[in-house]
Amino acid sequence: MRVAKLFNLVSALALFAFVGTAAAAGPAQPTAVLTSADCVKCHEQPPKDIAAAGGKHKTEVSCQDCHVGHPPKVKKPIPQCSQCHEGKPHFKLQGCLGCHSNPHTPKVIKFGNNVTDPCLTCHTGQIEQLRSFKSKHSALNCSFCHNVHGRIPDCTQCHKSHSNEIVQKDCKVCHQAHKPADVTYKSDTPSKFCAACHSKAYKLLTSSTAKHSKLACVYCHQAKHKMVPQCTQCHVKPHPAAIMAKFPKCGECHSIAHDLNRWGDAAAPAAAPAAAPAKPAAPAKPAKKK
Numbered sequence: 462m463r464v465a466k467l468f469n470l471v472s473a474l475a476l477f478a479f480v481g482t483a484a485a486a487g488p489a490q491p492t493a494v495l496t497s498a499d500c501v502k503c504h505e506q507p508p509k510d511i512a513a514a515g516g517k518h519k520t521e522v523s524c525q526d527c528h529v530g531h532p533p534k535v536k537k538p539i540p541q542c543s544q545c546h547e548g549k550p551h552f553k554l555q556g557c558l559g560c561h562s563n564p565h566t567p568k569v570i571k572f573g574n575n576v577t578d579p580c581l582t583c584h585t586g587q588i589e590q591l592r593s594f595k596s597k598h599s600a601l602n603c604s605f606c607h608n609v610h611g612r613i614p615d616c617t618q619c620h621k622s623h624s625n626e627i628v629q630k631d632c633k634v635c636h637q638a639h640k641p642a643d644v645t646y647k648s649d650t651p652s653k654f655c656a657a658c659h660s661k662a663y664k665l666l667t668s669s670t671a672k673h674s675k676l677a678c679v680y681c682h683q684a685k686h687k688m689v690p691q692c693t694q695c696h697v698k699p700h701p702a703a704i705m706a707k708f709p710k711c712g713e714c715h716s717i718a719h720d721l722n723r724w725g726d727a728a729a730p731a732a733a734p735a736a737a738p739a740k741p742a743a744p745a746k747p748a749k750k751k
């Protein structure tokens with residue numbers, strides 16, 4: 462290897478010496494021209510890299526578009542990226558080669574785990590969410606999670622699930638990566654997911670014999686975590702006004718939503734005097750179904 466290099470060096474020098482003396486020797490002498498096809502004779506790696514992953518640096522430019530001249534005539538024939546790339550915020554970043562670590566494979570991008578601002582030259586939606594919905598993710602750098610460009614990490618890479626029922630693909634039922642503390646969910650979210658943290662409510666409801674036990678948690682606690690509905694949202698005027706004026710709280714007779722109608726319970730003594738209006742004069746309106 463070493464020997465081959467040395468040999469190449471000798472022929473390179475011969476070549477340049479030849480080019481160098483051409484002018485002095487007069488117009489009769491043919492001029493040897495260094496072309497991009499010659500580079501590989503002495504430089505092994507750059508042509509290999511470009512062939513493998515040169516992208517547009519392979520198809521849109523040649524070695525010599527970037528490397529104008531050659532040592533010893535031109536001491537450092539290394540281009541500035543800005544010679545060809547300008548006019549976008551991205552091209553105003555410092556240290557292009559910090560991320561595009563090899564100009565011969567420009568789309569192979571590496572970054573450390575503390576990069577945020579450079580990402581914002583192309584992606585803006587995520588930072589807006591991270592800033593307007595403050596969470597502990599807001600304090601992390603983009604590349605702390607996306608350590609390879611374009612790679613999406615699993616939540617479970619860094620977090621334990623709330624239960625065995627909930628797996629990676631379920632996290633986004635309730636959380637969004639860039640605003641994780643703003644918990645929302647859709648109307649088809651299984652009650653078992655809620656049970657991971659609310660086992661008491663889950664058990665109470667599912668073991669009740671009242672009709673609420675057939676309903677999903679999210680049927681009542683709609684869309685946003687910690688939302689608590691009013692009974693009258695669904696049961697509009699269930700009983701005559703006179704009765705409601707006397708007993709304004711549904712719970713006085715019906716106990717709690719998760720465990721309705723424990724009529725006989727000592728725990729709900731208010732139900733006893735309420736026995737009279739047990740058969741409301743007007744038929745109670747059925748709950749609105751959705």
Ligand code: HEC
Nearest residue numbers: 469470472473496497499500502503524525528532537538
């Ligand atoms: C005959 C061998 C030979 C050929 C052909 C050759 N080079 Fe070189 N090149 C060298 C040598 C030897 C050096 C180191 C010279 C020095 O450091 O003074 C060098 C240096 C360089 C450098 C500077 C590297 C640095 O770190 O500053 C670049 C860039 C370069 N060559 C590009 C090319 C390109 C592009 C071609 C094809 C158009 C090419 N070379 C063709 C032998 C060659």
Ligand code: HEC
Nearest residue numbers: 500501504507508511518522523524527528539540564565
């Ligand atoms: C888009 C511009 C561009 C093209 C095209 C390009 N280079 Fe380079 N090349 C660079 C830059 C920039 C550097 C300096 C990299 C650094 O500082 O790490 C470099 C470095 C080099 C070096 C010296 C360092 C090394 O890796 O050995 C050589 C030799 C070289 N290029 C040869 C080539 C050859 C041969 C080709 C064509 C097959 C080529 N380059 C095509 C931009 C280019």
Ligand code: HEC
Nearest residue numbers: 516517521522526527540541542544545557561564567568
């Ligand atoms: C001699 C001109 C020239 C130089 C110097 C140059 N580029 Fe390019 N580069 C181009 C052209 C032309 C394209 C294709 C058109 C475009 O995407 O703008 C390109 C494309 C790219 C691409 C997209 C590649 C792809 O396959 O889509 C990246 C990334 C890139 N350049 C980075 C760099 C970086 C980093 C530097 C400095 C180390 C640099 N370029 C220096 C001419 C150049």
Ligand code: HEC
Nearest residue numbers: 542546551552553554555556557559560570572576579610
């Ligand atoms: C923090 C890392 C980082 C830095 C620093 C960086 N880039 Fe990029 N660059 C990227 C990423 C990521 C892409 C997107 C690649 C893709 O589309 O897959 C990219 C894409 C590009 C592209 C192709 C897309 C386009 O918009 O044309 C060019 C050209 C480019 N960069 C040039 C540069 C230049 C020039 C610099 C220095 C002024 C630079 N980059 C600095 C990460 C970086």
Ligand code: HEC
Nearest residue numbers: 551572576577579580582583584603604607610611612613
């Ligand atoms: C030069 C512009 C540019 C820069 C800088 C850039 N990206 Fe990208 N990024 C892109 C493009 C273009 C895509 C491909 C978009 C697509 O597929 O919809 C992409 C895709 C992504 C994706 C995958 C999106 C998906 O839907 O799968 C993630 C994640 C990503 N970038 C994160 C980052 C992070 C983090 C940074 C900073 C460390 C960054 N990007 C810097 C242009 C850039």
Ligand code: HEC
Nearest residue numbers: 596597598605606614615616618619632636637638641642
């Ligand atoms: C690369 C690691 C990483 C990944 C991937 C990740 N997180 Fe985090 N997350 C963290 C760190 C670090 C914290 C802060 C922990 C602390 O300070 O206790 C955090 C905090 C949180 C918090 C608490 C927020 C607060 O403000 O209280 C939630 C919720 C969360 N993550 C959900 C998720 C979800 C859902 C995903 C997938 C979409 C995810 N995380 C992906 C690292 C990660």
Ligand code: HEC
Nearest residue numbers: 577580584587588598601602603606607613614616633638
């Ligand atoms: C805590 C880890 C974490 C942090 C910090 C983070 N992301 Fe993400 N990002 C993710 C996860 C997980 C996804 C996948 C979301 C999904 O599948 O719905 C994602 C998705 C993306 C996407 C794909 C499109 C989208 O919005 O879903 C882009 C682009 C992106 N992130 C860019 C960024 C940028 C830019 C930053 C910094 C401002 C950033 N991310 C910070 C974890 C993170």
Ligand code: HEC
Nearest residue numbers: 616617620621622627628629631632634635644654655686
């Ligand atoms: C059914 C909805 C739901 C699903 C599905 C869900 N989470 Fe959560 N998660 C929550 C709620 C609600 C909180 C907030 C509890 C609070 O306010 O303290 C939370 C809090 C967190 C926290 C903050 C720390 C903690 O434990 O309180 C992390 C981290 C987290 N979730 C990660 C995940 C991951 C990872 C997944 C997927 C494996 C996931 N979550 C799936 C609802 C859900």
Ligand code: HEC
Nearest residue numbers: 623646650654655656657658659678679682686687688689
């Ligand atoms: C990761 C654990 C976790 C998950 C999963 C979870 N919650 Fe919670 N939830 C909590 C915590 C913690 C509180 C606060 C308890 C407190 O303040 O005493 C809470 C409080 C509530 C409250 C009471 C709000 C109030 O004002 O008292 C409701 C209602 C609620 N959650 C419904 C749900 C529903 C519906 C689901 C399923 C879609 C769910 N939760 C999933 C942890 C969770």
Ligand code: HEC
Nearest residue numbers: 671672673680681690691692694695711715717718747748
């Ligand atoms: C999101 C809507 C919703 C909310 C909020 C709600 N309910 Fe219901 N409720 C229903 C539905 C649906 C039924 C079943 C109706 C049917 O099957 O005919 C029902 C049934 C009932 C029944 C009849 C039970 C049985 O087994 O016959 C009573 C009593 C009742 N609800 C009381 C309440 C009380 C008290 C509250 C507040 C603590 C409440 N509901 C909150 C939707 C709701």
Ligand code: HEC
Nearest residue numbers: 652655659662663666673676677678681689690717718719
């Ligand atoms: C029929 C509507 C309805 C259903 C279904 C329902 N809830 Fe509730 N929930 C309520 C109402 C109304 C309250 C307020 C207390 C009350 O009046 O009973 C409440 C209170 C809560 C509270 C706060 C007080 C407490 O008991 O800790 C939590 C947590 C809660 N529900 C979680 C759940 C979970 C988890 C499910 C599913 C297993 C569920 N709920 C199903 C209507 C419902």
Ligand code: HEC
Nearest residue numbers: 692693696699708710711713714735738739740745746747
């Ligand atoms: C004074 C006691 C009392 C109060 C207060 C009360 N109810 Fe009732 N409610 C009853 C009784 C008794 C029945 C009939 C039970 C049966 O037939 O099994 C009933 C029946 C119902 C029914 C079922 C109707 C049907 O068609 O099956 C609903 C729904 C209902 N109540 C909702 C409510 C709501 C909502 C409130 C609060 C706004 C409320 N009730 C307040 C005593 C009460």
